Amino acid sequence: xxxxxxxxxxxxxxxxxxxxxxxxxxxxxxxxxxxxxxxxxxxxxxxxxxxxxxxxxxxxxxxxxxxxxxxxxxxxxxxxxxxxxxxxxxxxxxxxxxxxxxxxxxxxxxxxxxxxxxxxxxxxxxxxxxxxxxxxxxxxxxxxxxxxxxxxxxxxxxxxxxxxxxxxxxxxxxxxxxxxxxxxxxxxxxxxxxxxxxxxxxxxxxxxxxxxxxxxxx
Amino acid sequence: xxxxxxxxxxxxxxxxxxxxxxxxxxxxxxxxxxxxxxxxxxxxxxxxxxxxxxxxxxxxxxxxxxxxxxxxxxxxxxxxxxxxxxxxxxxxxxxxxxxxxxxxxxxxxx
Numbered sequence: 211x212x213x214x215x216x217x218x219x220x221x222x223x224x225x226x227x228x229x230x231x232x233x234x235x236x237x238x239x240x241x242x243x244x245x246x247x248x249x250x251x252x253x254x255x256x257x258x259x260x261x262x263x264x265x266x267x268x269x270x271x272x273x274x275x276x277x278x279x280x281x282x283x284x285x286x287x288x289x290x291x292x293x294x295x296x297x298x299x300x301x302x303x304x305x306x307x308x309x310x311x312x313x314x315x316x317x318x319x320x321x322x323x324x325x326x327x328x329x330x331x332x333x334x335x336x337x338x339x340x341x342x343x344x345x346x347x348x349x350x351x352x353x354x355x356x357x358x359x360x361x362x363x364x365x366x367x368x369x370x371x372x373x374x375x376x377x378x379x380x381x382x383x384x385x386x387x388x389x390x391x392x393x394x395x396x397x398x399x400x401x402x403x404x405x406x407x408x409x410x411x412x413x414x415x416x417x418x419x420x421x422x423x424x425x426x427x428x
Numbered sequence: 429x430x431x432x433x434x435x436x437x438x439x440x441x442x443x444x445x446x447x448x449x450x451x452x453x454x455x456x457x458x459x460x461x462x463x464x465x466x467x468x469x470x471x472x473x474x475x476x477x478x479x480x481x482x483x484x485x486x487x488x489x490x491x492x493x494x495x496x497x498x499x500x501x502x503x504x505x506x507x508x509x510x511x512x513x514x515x516x517x518x519x520x521x522x523x524x525x526x527x528x529x530x531x532x533x534x535x536x537x538x
Binding site: 240286 | 453455473474479481500
């Protein structure tokens with residue numbers, strides 16, 4: 211029996227990019243089948259070998275086609291596992307807040323007279339686990355697991371954290387009239403109000419989704 | 429023999445159709461298509477596998493290594509629910525295309 215795996219691996223290695231061992235194995239099995247078939251049809255071993263070796267004219271082109279096919283999938287997979295659920299939670303999470311503010315819902319504040327306390331939209335926080343659960347559900351449906359579910363669920367809080375990390379330090383640097391203690395307190399309060407609390411509630415959505423799965427028995 | 433450019437468009441439908449009857453490995457998919465088309469459709473290894481991987485990534489197919497009766501490990505492809513759903517509209521699309529071609533052909537021959 212010929213070592214078709216070695217043959218494919220060598221041709222693929224000559225072509226440049228690495229290709230997975232599974233692909234090498236599968237292509238080798240195919241070549242083996244072709245070779246066996248040709249031998250069984252009455253062809254001499256030498257001729258069958260030559261014909262089988264010539265089956266792929268351009269290994270570089272084949273490798274590029276396989277890589278392109280798999281990358282297309284990876285892109286689709288990334289969109290399905292990460293970007294789509296994240297976009298849904300982002301739009302839904304902040305969209306609900308916009309609607310509540312538009313409807314005149316007032317936030318609960320620890321220091322209503324000052325601008326440096328916690329500011330919490332309670333109804334908004336209460337629905338965040340459902341938003342997170344939807345994100346986790348969409349990600350899980352696309353076969354995402356582990357931390358990816360949490361990232362998809364908590365994406366609105368992650369986006370807020372990024373904004374805070376860039377905008378607030380910049381605002382503090384620009385506005386020199388603000389006292390240093392106020393800066394820190396304000397930053398901490400805003401981080402808790404808009405990143406940590408919603409983030410925790412959104413992550414609770416992953417637990418909600420897991421509970422739903424357990425009840426469904428899947 | 430059907431030209432390569434024409435064959436390319438038919439490959440997805442041909443693969444889905446042969447897999448509709450049951451799971452097969454890559455070599456057998458190519459062989460069955462060739463046999464059922466009486467040699468008119470023949471896909472080379474270089475044409476078949478990139479397409480199978482693409483269809484797998486699109487979740488039309490799923491593949492698993494299975495051990496055959498002869499003890500050989502094969503990567504077997506089977507249709508997914510999504511793949512099954514793709515078949516009907518694809519067949520309808522091809523039927524429409526043939527209808528249009530027939531109409532156009534009549535016009536051109538008139």
